[in-house]
Amino acid sequence: MHAVRLHAFGPAENLVHEQVPDPPPPADHLRVAVEAAGVHLLDAVIRQGRALGPFPLPELPTVPGREVAGTVDAVGPGVDTSLLGRRVVAHLGRAPGGYAELAVVPVESVHFVPEPLSAAQAVAMIGTGRTVMTVLDGVELTAADTVLVLAAAGGMGALLTQYAHHRGARTVAAAGGPEKTARARSLGADLAVDYNRPDWPETIRTALGAPRPVTHLFDGPGGALARTATTLLAPSAIHHAYGGASTLVSPNADDATAEQDDTGDITVRGLPAAQVQERKREFEEKSLRLATEGVLTPLVHSFPLAGAAAAHRALESRGTVGKVVLVP
Template sequence: MRAIRLHAFGPAENLSYETIPRPVPASGQVRIAVAAAGVHLLDVSLRKGVEGPPAPLPPLPTTPGREVAGTVDAVGPGTDPAWLGRSVVAHLGFAPGGYADYAVTDAARLHPVPEGLDHARAVAMIGTGRTALGILQFAGLGPGSTALVTAAAGGIGTLLVQYAKNAGATVVALAGGPAKCALATANGADLAVDYTTADWAGTVRAHHPDGGTVLFDSVGAATARTALGLLAPGGRHLVHGWSGGPLTLTDAERAALAARGITSQVVLGPAMLEAVGAPDPLRVLETRALAEAAAGRLRPAVRRFPLAEAAAAHRALETRATTGKVVLEP
């Protein structure tokens, strides 16, 4: 089969398109003929050799990728044969192997792909979708809310915009460039502002002088600092990423935010899982995400690349040249 292989940590060019043996499912596992594989920023970090939570560095050589959708073509010993031929989607957890024609995973990780949802969008919901719904547990959105969404044209941002609008909130989308702003508007944002322009914060204030009630922050750094100034007293800062670098505040800035009643919370990891309140929180979020997409309430945007062009997909993702969820298709 064909697969993307990484033999040394480093730049995207280290991803090579090779022929390797087809994997064989073990007991309790299935093999999926992959139709779509998700590309995540975590994949980029691991490719570079950046170790840290939530995933450890894999032993080399490795086939990256932790999100796949396709058709079950083989089952391992003791696995229910009813899975054979079914259209499925799965998050592989910390076991890589998704960037390939075939991937194996535990049958317990499988979800049937809902009717009317293609494989690429199913992949978007199994990882990015579950994260978006996990973040939204902390938002309390409804009529009267004003949501500020950074990276609003990205995989998670697109879903946050749609969900907030469906909940009756006013949505201010912050995105980089006219094309991304247009996408955010098409997804229902009431105002889309290009935060690469000089006085983007002034534009937001002119339209929404009362300020936002919640800030969804995946960018960090200077963008987050400016966006915090757009929150109304009592506003909430929900952190789910820092693609532009960490936000560092002075003691005086922290004191000023506290005086306005602004709270800040990282809503990834344990906090997200504990909020679900179920024995298998990730699976609960995955099931909810797929159901939202199947019902048409959430419509994931995808950017498709051929499997052979995984290096180009990584470069596009890390330079913010993409919109929606990046997906590889064999």
């Protein structure tokens, strides 16, 4: 088979498309003929040689990638042979191996791909969609809310924009550039602004007729963009921080789900890693169900498997729209 391997940590060019032996599935595993493999910013961080959270640096050479969808083409000892030929999707957890024509998956991680979804859409929902469900857990958005989504044309941002619209909230999408703001508007945003323009906060204030109109801020980028966005938060608003922005939440907090910011009236709600792991199958099932029902439709940005390096470069430079996937 062909796979993308990393032989040395460093730039995207270190991702090499090459031929490797077909992996046999061990006991309690199955093998998937991959139709789509997810690319995550975490993959790029690890490729650079930086460990992050519970994900240690792998031994080299390694095949990156933790999200795959395709057809079962072989099963290991102890696995029901009726699974052969079934369309499945799985998140591989801490074990990489997704950037390949064939991927070995623990049978306990597998979900059947619902009929309306493509392999690329299923991959988007099993990883990015699962994280969105974690962010939204316990959050009750209503028509009384005004929601601001940063990076609204990204994988998570696109789903969060759709969900806020579905719940009837007044939805404001902030994205970089006219193409991305147009995409966010097509997802149901009532207002889409280009955060590359210095006047974007004032555009929101003028359009909504209030200096601090936002009750829920969904923030993946963090940094200066998030600091500007917080000036739009109403008293008692909730700042949902995930991805790069999750560092806003103290890792030493007893709850690690919410804490007050330094103004004392805004709640910053993080993404607790323990909850993601303990309830991951529940969140995966909910994500796939909402996509099947048409509530959420993931945006997908596809690259060929041999173009993994280009996919990494585009993702790191914010040159993608939606979930990035590799197609063998």
